[in-house]
Amino acid sequence: MTKAIEIKNLLKDYDNFRALKGISFEVREGEIFGLIGPNAAGKTTTLRIIATLLQLTSGEVKVFNHDVIKESEKVREMISYLPEEAGAYKNLSGREYLEFIAQFYAEDKSKMEKILNKGLELAKLGEKVTDKVSTYSKGMTRRLLLARALMIEPKLAILDEPTSGLDVIMSQEIRKIIKDFAQHGVTVLLSSHNMLEVEFLCDRIALINNGEIVEIGTPTQLEREYNAKNIEEVFIKAIE
Amino acid sequence: MKNFLNIFKKEIKELLTKEMIFSLVFMVMLFGLMGSFINDAKERTQEQLLETTSLAVLNLDNSAYSKEVLNKLEENKIEIVEIEEESLEDAVKKTQKEGLMFLLVLPENFEESIKGMHGTEVEMYSMVKGFDANENTSFSHISAVVNLINQEISNTYIENAFGGQNPENIINPIKTKEFVVVNNKVAPGNLATLKALSMANSMIIPILLMMSIMYAGTMIITSMGLEKENKTLETLLTLPVKRISIILGKMAGAAVVALLMAVVYIIGFNYYMSSFSASVVDGENIMQTLGLTMTFFDYILLGISLFLTILVALSVCMILGMFAQDVKSAQSMQFPIILLIMIPYFILMFQDLGTMSIGLKIFLYLNPFSHPFIASKVLIFDNYSIVIAGIVYLAVFAAFMMYLSVKLFNTDKVLTAKSPFGKLKLSKG
Numbered sequence: 252m253t254k255a256i257e258i259k260n261l262l263k264d265y266d267n268f269r270a271l272k273g274i275s276f277e278v279r280e281g282e283i284f285g286l287i288g289p290n291a292a293g294k295t296t297t298l299r300i301i302a303t304l305l306q307l308t309s310g311e312v313k314v315f316n317h318d319v320i321k322e323s324e325k326v327r328e329m330i331s332y333l334p335e336e337a338g339a340y341k342n343l344s345g346r347e348y349l350e351f352i353a354q355f356y357a358e359d360k361s362k363m364e365k366i367l368n369k370g371l372e373l374a375k376l377g378e379k380v381t382d383k384v385s386t387y388s389k390g391m392t393r394r395l396l397l398a399r400a401l402m403i404e405p406k407l408a409i410l411d412e413p414t415s416g417l418d419v420i421m422s423q424e425i426r427k428i429i430k431d432f433a434q435h436g437v438t439v440l441l442s443s444h445n446m447l448e449v450e451f452l453c454d455r456i457a458l459i460n461n462g463e464i465v466e467i468g469t470p471t472q473l474e475r476e477y478n479a480k481n482i483e484e485v486f487i488k489a490i491e
Numbered sequence: 492m493k494n495f496l497n498i499f500k501k502e503i504k505e506l507l508t509k510e511m512i513f514s515l516v517f518m519v520m521l522f523g524l525m526g527s528f529i530n531d532a533k534e535r536t537q538e539q540l541l542e543t544t545s546l547a548v549l550n551l552d553n554s555a556y557s558k559e560v561l562n563k564l565e566e567n568k569i570e571i572v573e574i575e576e577e578s579l580e581d582a583v584k585k586t587q588k589e590g591l592m593f594l595l596v597l598p599e600n601f602e603e604s605i606k607g608m609h610g611t612e613v614e615m616y617s618m619v620k621g622f623d624a625n626e627n628t629s630f631s632h633i634s635a636v637v638n639l640i641n642q643e644i645s646n647t648y649i650e651n652a653f654g655g656q657n658p659e660n661i662i663n664p665i666k667t668k669e670f671v672v673v674n675n676k677v678a679p680g681n682l683a684t685l686k687a688l689s690m691a692n693s694m695i696i697p698i699l700l701m702m703s704i705m706y707a708g709t710m711i712i713t714s715m716g717l718e719k720e721n722k723t724l725e726t727l728l729t730l731p732v733k734r735i736s737i738i739l740g741k742m743a744g745a746a747v748v749a750l751l752m753a754v755v756y757i758i759g760f761n762y763y764m765s766s767f768s769a770s771v772v773d774g775e776n777i778m779q780t781l782g783l784t785m786t787f788f789d790y791i792l793l794g795i796s797l798f799l800t801i802l803v804a805l806s807v808c809m810i811l812g813m814f815a816q817d818v819k820s821a822q823s824m825q826f827p828i829i830l831l832i833m834i835p836y837f838i839l840m841f842q843d844l845g846t847m848s849i850g851l852k853i854f855l856y857l858n859p860f861s862h863p864f865i866a867s868k869v870l871i872f873d874n875y876s877i878v879i880a881g882i883v884y885l886a887v888f889a890a891f892m893m894y895l896s897v898k899l900f901n902t903d904k905v906l907t908a909k910s911p912f913g914k915l916k917l918s919k920g
Contacts, residue, residue: 265907302729305903324731332729338722342505354497355730399726 253280253315255407255438256301261310263296263462270296272462273310278455280315280406283429283439285453287446287486293462294442295335298411301440302332314407331405335412335442337396341385345376345395348384349402356403370402373428390421397425401432408432410441414448426452446483456482460490494732495740502744505717506710507751515755522759529763545570546633547586547594549579556602560640567636583616592618593633605644613637671781674873678780688778689871695761700797700863701836703753707801708808708828710745715812716821725906734900738893742805749801782873789870792878796863799885803859804828806892813899814908828860835861839868844877856881859888 256278263271271293278284286294299305300312303323312319314326339348349370350363357363371380374395376387384392393416400408413429414422422445429452433439443449449456450470458465458473466473466489470482479485546569550557561571572591576582579596586594596614598604604611615637617630649658669681718724727737778784785793808825815821835855844852844865855861862881869877899905 299725299906302725304725304728304906324733327729328731330729332726334722334725336722337726340501340505340723341717341721342508343501347504351497351501352730355494355732396726 254278254313255280255282255315256284256440257311257313257316258297258301259311261297261300261312262308263293263300263305264308270462271300271308274459274462274464275310276457276464276467278407278438278440280438281433281436282454283433283441283452285449285456286440286442286459287444287449287456287482288442288459289490292459294459295411297459298332298409298440298442302330302409303327304332329406330409331400331403331407332409333396333400333411333413335415339384339392339395339399342383344383345374345380345387345391346371348395349374349399352399353402366402369404370398373398373402390417393417394421394425397428401428401437404432404435404437407438407440410439412443413441414443414445422448446481446486450482458486458489465489494736495743498732498737498740499743499747502714502741503748506714506744506748511748511752515752519755519759522763526763543568543570544593544633545572545591547572547574547582547589547591549574549576549582549594549596551599552597552601554602556605557597560597563640563643564633564636567639569633569636583618586616587618592620593630594618595633608648671777673781673783676781678777680777685777685781685783689783695757696793696867697836697840697864698760699753699757700800700867701832702756703750703797704800704804704832704860704863705829706749706752707746708804708825708832709822710749711742711805712808712812712815712821712825713818714741714745715809716815716818719812719815719821720817728900728905735897738809738896738900742802742809745805746801783871785871792875792882793863793866793870795882796866796878796885799882799889800860800863802889803885803892804832806889806896809896810892810899813905831858832860834858835864839864844869856884859885 254277256276258277259275260273261271261275262269262273274293274297286297288294296305300307301314301319303319303326306320315329317325317329319326339345340351343351346367349367353363353366353370357366374380376391376395379387379391384395387395393414397410397413400410408429410429414425417425426448429439429441439452441452453470455467455469456473457467466476466485468476470485473479473485473489474481477485477488479488546564548561548571550561550573565571572589574582574585574594576585582594582596594616596616598611598613601611601613615633646658649661650656653661669679670677671680671682671685715724718727728734807828811824811828812821815824835858838847838851838855839861842851844855847855855865862878862885865881866878899908
């Protein structure tokens with residue numbers, strides 16, 4: 252099976268602080284892979300390095316066999332990144348925002364239309380789509396951003412806390428969208444605090460703590476291994 | 492190119508908000524309104540000069556000569572209202588009652604004192620109700636006429652004493668005819684007039700330069716602040732677009748909005764300033780005779796200098812913007828740049844490059860924001876070497892700053908850098 256992500260001995264330092272202490276893992280094409288850990292464990296740093304936003308101190312990171320440092324432009328063509336605290340341009344309308352993003356991926360008008368229609372369908376903003384983003388609720392903005400990330404049908408979607416700050420109904424809707432996209436061949440790498448979400452969505456997970464990978468496996472495998480009722484219990488036992 | 496244009500359009504939409512358009516329109520209206528007020532006041536004053544001014548007169552002399560003087564005043568559009576009261580106190584009361592502003596008291600022996608060449612003293616009382624400019628104008632009118640009469644009396648004395656000689660040749664036997672020379676070109680006029688003309692002519696260009704450089708810096712730093720504040724930068728940096736396209740798209744958007752703002756500002760400011768400017772007779776002719784006007788080539792050089800300076804401002808502010816957390820912190824970080832732009836503007840407004848100290852000259856030459864101001868001053872004197880050297884310096888400086896901003900955009904700094912005045916905060920996770 253093709254490797255969507257390949258990380259070997261990844262080390263990341265911020266001045267005197269070592270955020271990642273030589274982590275290694277792989278994500279297979281078409282799977283939903285979850286990165287789980289407490290605050291400041293190194294989740295966002297890992298996602299940002301894969302998304303070509305941060306330089307690495309040492310090690311190797313490849314996305315579909317392309318080096319994130321040496322071939323960053325090639326990697327950017329294949330990925331879509333949704334940061335945890337992302338926002339959209341407030342003076343643009345939802346539609347204008349989706350158009351702005353679609354322009355970078357569409358080679359011609361018909362492709363542009365296809366991407367835009369997909370985005371509008373996912374965003375489900377109705378008449379509000381022509382209103383300025385500054386008038387949107389947090390849930391609407393998050394939906395717009397997820398639509399932005401998925402409408403281009405990336406080979407790899409990197410989602411940092413995709414349902415962060417959303418209500419139960421909106422979160423469930425977003426999970427369904429992610430699952431649906433993965434079934435259509437999009438590889439998803441996500442981070443989450445929500446263990447239920449992880450259990451529902453992920454094919455495999457990696458537990459990360461203090462800049463190190465503690466465990467990797469399927470949720471069922473890990474529950475069996477740690478003799479735990481759920482992933483939350485696995486997580487607590489694994490980091491103890 | 493497609494990606495550059497996409498970012499450029501987005502920048503314009505983001506920066507040119509309704510609030511900004513409103514504030515621009517408001518600023519132009521404010522300048523227009525102030526200009527209108529000043530123009531109205533000027534017109535009122537000029538109209539008043541053409542109108543007749545009323546003057547109450549208490550004539551204690553009542554001689555033929557005093558009447559002749561009063562007739563002279565009337566010939567010069569001063570309406571004489573003779574007061575019959577005997578005491579000064581009553582005359583003042585009467586003047587106030589009549590609603591007149593000025594009372595002139597001609598003393599007894601007025602004719603005798605003048606004809607005897609002893610000199611005399613007339614008294615002028617102003618009835619103060621407020622400090623309106625119109626009252627000053629009326630008073631100046633009366634004083635001017637009194638001075639005229641004085642001059643005529645003196646001339647009569649001189650003519651009588653020197654057997655019909657022209658009094659002007661006796662009062663001012665040496666006359667000066669002034670010329671100014673610039674680069675071997677000679678024109679009639681004096682240095683003060685030339686300075687006043689040059690000041691009035693070169694007022695608008697430096698302000699336009701200052702505004703466009705400052706606005707460009709503000710726009711780009713605001714744009715970076717907005718990206719950070721709205722949490723859109725990370726998404727932008729993961730799009731399949733070259734960093735240089737992001738930087739150039741942002742810079743072009745900011746420059747266009749800045750130039751638009753500067754032009755709108757200058758239209759309003761020009762209208763406001765035109766209400767102050769006094770026209771110098773034949774001023775344009777003197778400047779043209781001396782070759783002190785900007786040619787098309789001069790404007791091209793000034794344009795290149797301005798373009799490169801805006802590029803420097805954009806790159807420097809782009810780098811500063813990387814350290815900002817939000818719009819507010821971004822704008823406060825721009826303060827040192829504003830100072831570097833304003834200092835040369837003010838120095839060159841009051842001092843000439845040729846007469847300033849070496850230290851000040853070095854500061855101006857090293858400060859990239861000085862060069863368009865220097866160019867606007869020296870180009871009319873055809874001093875091209877300073878301008879071309881400045882353009883070369885600016886090109887090197889701009890290229891270096893652009894290179895630096897692209898380099899920084901390719902590092903973690905663009906996301907993790909914080910203001911050097913704050914504590915370094917690590918990215919979350």
